[in-house]
Structures are given as structure tokens and as C-alpha cells.
Amino acid sequence: MALSKGTKLITTNQDELENEEASIRNTSDTDVHMIHSWVAGQRRKSGIGRIYTDTGAGAEVMFEHCFLQLPENFRRKKKAATSPLPGFNCTATWPVGSITLEVVLVTLPFQSAADIEFSIVKTDSRYNVILGRNALQKFGAITSTVHGMLKFPTPAGIATIRTQEMEPIECMQIFNGASDIVVHDDGYVSPNPKHPDQRIQIGTTLSTNARDTLCKLLAASIDVFAWVPSDMTGVPRDIAQHRLNVNPNITPVVQKKRAMALERSEFLDNEVQRLVDAGIMKKVKYQTWVANPVMVKKADGSWRMGYQQIPMAEIDEEETAFFTNKGIFCYTKMPFGLKNDGATYQKLIDKAFQGQIG
Incomplete structure (x- = not known):
């Protein structure tokens, strides 16, 4: 899809963002593979933090809370979703739409650009965007959890984007509405924080809203379960x-x-x-x-x-x-x-x- 000039999602190094405007959910840098990003629009720039690179993800995801804060000329490019995201958040999730943006990875003097289609997902997340293996392949990028960095080739040489701080992530999702509920990457949930080893499996065919409602119900009803034999x-x-x-x-x-x-x-x-x-x-x-x-x-x-x-x-x-x-x-x-x-x-x-x- 051809994009108009200025329709870009630009990811940059932290040092190049210090004097720019406030970010969308740009909280402290404590996540594995988190890089800062930039959206360049007509007379407007908005920072985006908490971008997660996932070599196991088969699709690129933009969470709706991030999409809604993009410039209006960006949001008008949203298209209808044509297929669900199987396995996302342990269910077959239907996106609320999709959007194609030119993503530019920048760490001066290096930069690389590619058109990336994002599925827009309406669910709570600690991240704003997930870059999956398709995007990483387009950039020829390689991630290192151990070193907390992303490397990719550019005409000017090999570029490196580093995270400021690393923190291992055990779980794939923490629900804001039920903060004690943790969803593990194998599809099980731990309703009781006092007994994280006691896990319950949630059906993979539930919709996102149904799953979130069920998780909140579990969090509010932990007293009805027997967590230990006594x-x-x-x-x-x-x-x-x-x-x-x-x-x-x-x-x-x-x-x-x-x-x-x-x-x-x-x-x-x-x-x-x-x-x-x-x-x-x-x-x-x-x-x-x-x-x-x-x-x-x-x-x-x-x-x-x-x-x-x-x-x-x-x-x-x-x-x-x-x-x-x-x-x-x-x-x-x-x-x-x-x-x-x-x-x-x-x-x-x-x-x-x-x-x-x-």
C-alpha cells in the first residue's frame, strides 16, 4: 500500500528523544526488548514507549489504546480486519481493524524503513506495539534478550538499538481490571497471587471480552476455591x-x-x-x-x-x-x-x- 508523505512510525534511540514531546504511555524502561518509537505526522510528533519485539509472534500488533492516540490522519487509514489472530492472549482474537504504516528504525547515523501492517487489538496490555517475526524479517533484524539489544543492517552499516534496562518477563499479560490475575504464555491463569502454582486453563475459543470478564470473576471469587487441602x-x-x-x-x-x-x-x-x-x-x-x-x-x-x-x-x-x-x-x-x-x-x-x- 502506497503511503502519503509523513505517515511514518519511527523507532529511534533514547538519546535522540530527550528534547521531544511527551510520549504515549512512555513509562520507565524496564522491559525486555523495549525500544522508544516516534510518530511523525503533520506538525505533530508523539512519542511511543513500550514496543515489544517478539520473534515468536506471527503478526504485528498495535493495541487500541495506542491507536486512539495517533494523529487523526493516521487513524483514518484503519481498515476492517479480515481474519482473527489465533493464539493471541490464549484465544482466537478478532482485531478491531488493521493499519499499514511505514516503520523507520533510526539510530543516527543509521536508519531502515519498511511498510508494516498492524492488527489493532482491543485489550489491556503493558505494551503499545508488538513487532513480530514478519517485521523483524523485513528489517533483517536480530534481537538478543541476553544483551538487551536489536541489530539491523542499513546502507550505512549495522545499527544497534539498546534497551536501557532489562527485566525478565515471566507472564505474557497482566490485566488492569483484575491485577491479581496473571495469564501465562501456555494459556493458563493464576487467579490467586498467594498460590501462583495453582493454575486454571481458560478456553481458547472465548472472545477477548469474555476472557477478560472471566478473569475478573476469578479474581473476585478466589475465596470459593480450595487452594490447599486444608x-x-x-x-x-x-x-x-x-x-x-x-x-x-x-x-x-x-x-x-x-x-x-x-x-x-x-x-x-x-x-x-x-x-x-x-x-x-x-x-x-x-x-x-x-x-x-x-x-x-x-x-x-x-x-x-x-x-x-x-x-x-x-x-x-x-x-x-x-x-x-x-x-x-x-x-x-x-x-x-x-x-x-x-x-x-x-x-x-x-x-x-x-x-x-x-
Whole structure:
């Protein structure tokens, strides 16, 4: 697309901006690969800070808060969006439009220019613009996170733009409306800042507005989640409990204790103690029914001992006993894998939602 004279987005070195006008969201230089930029319009110049270069991004992005502060003659060049941005902010996001600008990288005496099409995205961000791999390829630019610099060729030689300060960025987005919610680059969110390892996955098909609304809801409702086992009060026995219905004519069986790999054995000891402290397990002194524990490996490589919040019938608790290196323990809550545990769980759900079920 041919551009009129003066329609340029110019990125420059910090030293060349000291005497110019105030910037758009030009806050302190504390971001990896942040470079200062310049917009040259008719009798107007506006600084832009917080430009992020991302070699993994397949599109160039200008956030709407930045677009709305461009000169009017720039904004009139906005076109309708023709396709979504898959994977942006963990969803398929539809831009509010697109705009093509001549981007000029300048660090005197070097400069390089290229026409770059930006997708305009309406979402909160700590950045104003993201330059992805397409733009970097047009400039022949190479970024270095370690050295905090951007290098690109020009007719006058190799140019270098440096950031003033570097700060590793762990998360891809922090929502202004729900400051405690952090969205990680793998699509999971951490609603509770006290437990950042407890993460929730948000559907990738949600719109930007729906995702933001959901994140704000999660931030406002962290008290309804159980972040540690002790937060789980369980289901009252008068509502539901699980019975094993063991045949009294069957001779009790004690399995021979099997050795476990060190990794699993250490996890088992730590997990059992954690669940004992939470009242989900208890120690058994004398027991005839004893089995070896079965642990399931989760997708992230860690181990799991599954259980429900439905209490075991007191008479049947010790029938769930199992070996550990620190003694014999049993469940006070219904563990996964018991016969008919699915039917007990379904009865609980039917009772809990009986007012909503047709």
C-alpha cells in the first residue's frame, strides 16, 4: 500500500528523544526488548514507549489504546480486519481493524524503513506495539534478550538499538481490571497471587471480552476455591457418604508390601502427611485389610493420589488402608478407584442440583 508523505512510525534511540514531546504511555524502561518509537505526522510528533519485539509472534500488533492516540490522519487509514489472530492472549482474537504504516528504525547515523501492517487489538496490555517475526524479517533484524539489544543492517552499516534496562518477563499479560490475575504464555491463569502454582486453563475459543470478564470473576471469587487441602471442608455425611458393602464372609487380604522407586516413595510420604494434616487421611494402628498404594502420573510429570470430597462411611474407612514407609494409613474421604464411587458421586450431584434439574 502506497503511503502519503509523513505517515511514518519511527523507532529511534533514547538519546535522540530527550528534547521531544511527551510520549504515549512512555513509562520507565524496564522491559525486555523495549525500544522508544516516534510518530511523525503533520506538525505533530508523539512519542511511543513500550514496543515489544517478539520473534515468536506471527503478526504485528498495535493495541487500541495506542491507536486512539495517533494523529487523526493516521487513524483514518484503519481498515476492517479480515481474519482473527489465533493464539493471541490464549484465544482466537478478532482485531478491531488493521493499519499499514511505514516503520523507520533510526539510530543516527543509521536508519531502515519498511511498510508494516498492524492488527489493532482491543485489550489491556503493558505494551503499545508488538513487532513480530514478519517485521523483524523485513528489517533483517536480530534481537538478543541476553544483551538487551536489536541489530539491523542499513546502507550505512549495522545499527544497534539498546534497551536501557532489562527485566525478565515471566507472564505474557497482566490485566488492569483484575491485577491479581496473571495469564501465562501456555494459556493458563493464576487467579490467586498467594498460590501462583495453582493454575486454571481458560478456553481458547472465548472472545477477548469474555476472557477478560472471566478473569475478573476469578479474581473476585478466589475465596470459593480450595487452594490447599486444608481449605476443603468436605461434604456433610447427612448429604452423602460412600459405603463399600464388604462381604463379611470374605477373608481379609493383606498384600505383601512392594518396594517403590525413591521418587514415588518420597512423594507418597509428603503427600500422605499433607492429607493427614488436612483430615483427608488418618493413621491406622491395627489393620487386616492392607493394600499397596497406586499413584497416577499426571500430564506435567508429577504424581497424584486422587480423592473426592465425599466422606467414607466410618465403618469402612479402614478398609481403604495402604502401606507407606511411615506406617499404614487410610482415607476418611472417598478415594478414586473404589467400586461404585461414580454412582455415589452422581447421587451427590443429583441432590445438589435437584432444584435446577428438569
